[in-house]
Amino acid sequence: MEGTWIALVPFLVVIIIAMWTKQVFPGLILGLIIGAYIMKPTILGGMELSIQYIVDSLTDINNLKIIIFLYMFSGLVGIMKASGGIKGFVELTSEKVNSKKEAIILTWLSTLGTFSAPSFRIVTIAPIMKALLTKINMTRKELAFMIETSTQPVIVLIPIATASVGYMVSIIEMGIQNHGLNEDPYSIFIRSIPFNFFAITMIIVGTLFVFFRHNKADIHEDERDPDKITITKDDQSQELPANPWNLIIPVFLVISLTLFLTWFDGFRQGYSFPAAFIEADVLQAMVVALFITVLVSFLMQIIQRHSLKNMIHEFIEAGNNLMSVILLLAIVWALSSVTDQLGFSTFVTNNVDWIPHSLIPPVMFLIGAFVSYFIGSSWGTWGILMPLGFSLAQATDASLPLVIGAVFASGSFGSFASPLSDNTNTIANILGLDVITYAKYKLGPALIAVLISVILYGVMTLF
Template identity: 25%
Template sequence: MEAILNWEYMPIVPPLITLILVLATRKVVLSLGIGIILSAIVVGNGQFGETLSLLWQGFAAIFVDSGSINTWEAFILIFLVLLGIMTAFINMSGGALQFSNWVVSKVKTRRQSKLVAGILGIIIFIDDYFSALMVGQVSKPLTDEHKVSRAKLAYIVDATASPVSVIAPISSWGAGIMALTAPLLVAASIETSAFMAFIEMIPMNLYVVAALALMFIVIIFNINIGPMRTHEERAMQEGILFDADKEIPGEMNDDLPLHKEGSPMALIMPLFALIVTVFVMMYATGVYEGGSYSLFSAFENTLVTHSLVVGGIVGLLVSLFYYFSYTGSKQEFGAKTFGLGIVNGFKAMMPAIIILTLAWMIGSLISSLGTGELLGHWVETSNLPIALIPAIVFIVACIMSLATGTSWGSFGILIPIAGEIIIALNSPELLLITIAAVLAGSVFGDHCSPISDSTILASTGSGSNHIDHVMTQIPYAVIAACIALVGFIVLGYTTNVLLGLLTVTVLLVAVTVVARFIKSSKTNTVTS
C-alpha cells in the first residue's frame, strides 16, 4: 500500500480520477466528493485519522485561516447569497419582467441578444467572478426572450470572463500578473516596466485572441458544435432553454409572487449600484492597502472580495427600495412574501455554494499533493528545442489548470519556473512569449475544468446546469487551444507577434469556412 502511495505520479491520480468521474457520470457533487476523499487518503499516506483530519481542515479553511476569517472564500459565498436574495426581490418587484420587455423592444433577433451578452462580457472586465455573475444575470432575461439556450449563454459569459480579465491591465488579474512578472524582467536584464511588459503580452496571449474571436464567429454564424447543437435546437424548436430535471444554480422558484406593473429601473438601478460600488470599493481598498492613489497601484493591492460584499449589500438595499416602493400597498406582498424572497434567493444559490465549497476543498488538497509542482518539473527537465518552450509551457499550463481548477495556481507555479528556464537558456526574447503562454494555457484549463470556480459562477449567473455548461464549452475551448498551440509554435520560432496573430487568424478563417460548409451540408440533407 505504502509503495503505491509513494508512486512518483500519484499527485496527478486523484485530480485525473475526479475529472473522469465528472465527465462520465455528470454528477459533479458526487465526483468532487470522491476526489476529495482520494486526495485526502493520498496526502494522509493512507492513515485513517490523518485522512479525517485533512478533510476537516480542508472544509474549515474555507471559513477560518490562521485563526481569522478567510475573507476570500467566505466573502465570495456571502456575495453569492446577497446576489441570490437581490435577484429574488428584483424578480418579485417586476424589474426583470419589465427589463425583458424593454430590451426586447430594442433587440430584435437571437443574434443581437447574444452579441449584447458578448459585448457586456468585454465591458465588465474588472474581475472574472464579478463578470461571470453579472453578465449572466443582466443578459438572461434578454436571451431567454429570444430562445437562446442557457448553455449558449453560459458559454458566452465564460468565454469573456477570464479571457478579458487576464488581458485587462486595470483589473484584479492584471495587477497580480504584473507582480509575478516584475522580478523576472529584472533577472533577465530587460529594461521595461512590469506594466509595459503586460501591455506587450496582450497580443501574445493567443488563446484569449482565439477564444474571443471564436465566440463572435459562433454568435454571428450560429455555429453549434457537439452537445451545444442539441441545446440550441431544443431551445429554438421547442422553447426549452434548459433541462428542468437537472439542477440549475441561480434559478428562482416559479412560485414567487410577481408585481407585473413594475419598471425596468427595478433591475437596472440595483445592478448599477452594485457595479459602481464594487468598482469604487476596489479602488478605495487598494488605496488603503497600498498607500497610493495611483490607479494601477490601487488595483494591485485591492481587496476584491471585500468590495464584492459591500457592492452586494448596496445592490440588495436598492433592490429592496424598489420592491417596497412597488409592492408596499399590495396585500399579497406582506411579511410572509418578504421572507419567501429571502429563502428562495438563498436556496437558488445553494447548488453553486455546495459545488464551490467542494471545489475549494479539492483545490487545497491538490495543492498539498504537489500536482502543480510535478507538472512544472516536467517542463523544467524537458530537453526539447528552445523555440518549442512556449508551446510546451502552454500545454503544461492547460493540463495543470484543468487538473487543479485554478488559473491563479498555475500562474503562481509556472510563471516563475518558465521564466527561470528562459533566463537560464539566455533567451530573453522568449521571456514574455513564454509568460503569455502560461497565462493562455491557464485560462484554457479554467474553461474546461468542472472544478473551476469561475466556470461554476458562469453556470450560476447564466442559470445553466453546470455540467451541461462544461460539456458544451469544451469543443469550442479545444478548437481555440489547438489554434493557439500552432500560433505559439510559430511565435516560438520567429518571435514575431504579427506572424503569430496571422497564423491564428488564418486558422480561425479555416475553422469558420469548414464549420459553415458542414452546417450547410446538413441543412441541405435535411431539406432534401
C-alpha cells in the same frame, strides 16, 4: 513521500472519476479522501483529516468573503427578477426588433444588464428572444448559439461584478499562497484576461458565424414557432411588474461602488491612481459594495410597496441556489491544501525540465479543454488544473498570467461546447432543442476557436 509521484494521485483520481461520472463533485470528494488517507493512513485518520481540511477552508477569512459575495450576488439577482427588473429591462430593449441584425444587436446590448452570471443571462434573455423568432430569420439553434456566444466567453473577460470573479481570484490566490509568491491575486487575474484566447476568439468566430451564415433553404416554420418551444418556470413571469429600474439601479450601483471602494481602499493606504487599484483589497471592496447594493435594493422594494416578506424569501431562495457552488469551492480549497502538503508543487518542479517552455501554455490549454469538455464545468476545470498551471509556470519560468489565462480559457471551452455543460442544457431546455444535436451544432465553431487559441499560445511564448 513529499515531492514524489504520490502527490499526483489525488488529481489523477479527480480527473478520471470526473470524466467517468460526467460530474466534478464525486471526483473532488474522492480525490480529497484519498489524499487525506495518504497523509494519515489509519481507519478514521483520512476521514478526520478530510473534514479538517474542509473546515479550515471554510474558516479562512478570504474564503468566507468569497462565499458571502456569491450568496449575496445570487440573492440580489433573485430580487431583481422577482421585482420585475429583468422583465422591464428586456421589454425596454426588445420593442423594435424586426430582423436578424437587430436581434444580434439586442442580444449584445442585453449583456449590459445580464452579465452577472451565465445562468442568469440565459434564463433572462432566452425566453424573451424566443418570442421574437417569428419576426427574424433565425432557427432556434442559431438563436441559442448567438445567446451563448455573448454569455460565457464575455462574462469570463469581465473583471468586476460577476459571480465568476470571486472564484477566479480565489483560485489564483490559492496558487500564490501554495508557492509563497508575493503577488496580488486580483492584479494577476487582470493581467491574465488578455490571454484568455478562447473566450476572445469565440466571441469573434461566433459572431461572424451567426452574422454571415446563410440558410440554404427556407427555415421550417417549426423552427421559428415559439409555441413549439418548451416553456419553463422561468418563462412564467406574466404577473410580474415591468420595472427596468429594479435592474438598472442595482447593477449600476454595484459596479460603481466596487470601483470607488477599490480605489478608496488603495487611497487610504497611501497609493495614488492607478496604483491604488492594484494595491487595494478588491475582494473586500466587492463584498462591501454588494452589501450596500442589496440594502438599497430592499429599500427600493419597500418604497414601491412590494412585499418585504416575499423579497426576503426570493433573496434567500436565490442565494440557496448557489449552495452547490459553495460546496464545490470548499472541496476544491481542501483538495488544494492536501496536495500542497503532499508536495505536488515540488514534484512538478523537479520533473518538468524536459518540457520546452514554449509548450507549457498550449499544452495546459489543450489538457484543460479535454478535461472540461468531458466534465462540462469551467469552475471544476479551473479548480482541478490551476494548481498544476502554477507549478508548471514556476518550474519553467513561463509567464504566469499567460499560463493562468490558458487555464481559464480551457475551462471556458468546456462550459461553452460540452453537452454536459449547465449552460448548454439550460438554453436547450428553454428553446426546446435536443441537447446532443445542439452541442454538435456549436462544436465546429468552438473547435475553430480552439485551433486559433493554440496557435496564439504558441506565438506568445516566443516573446
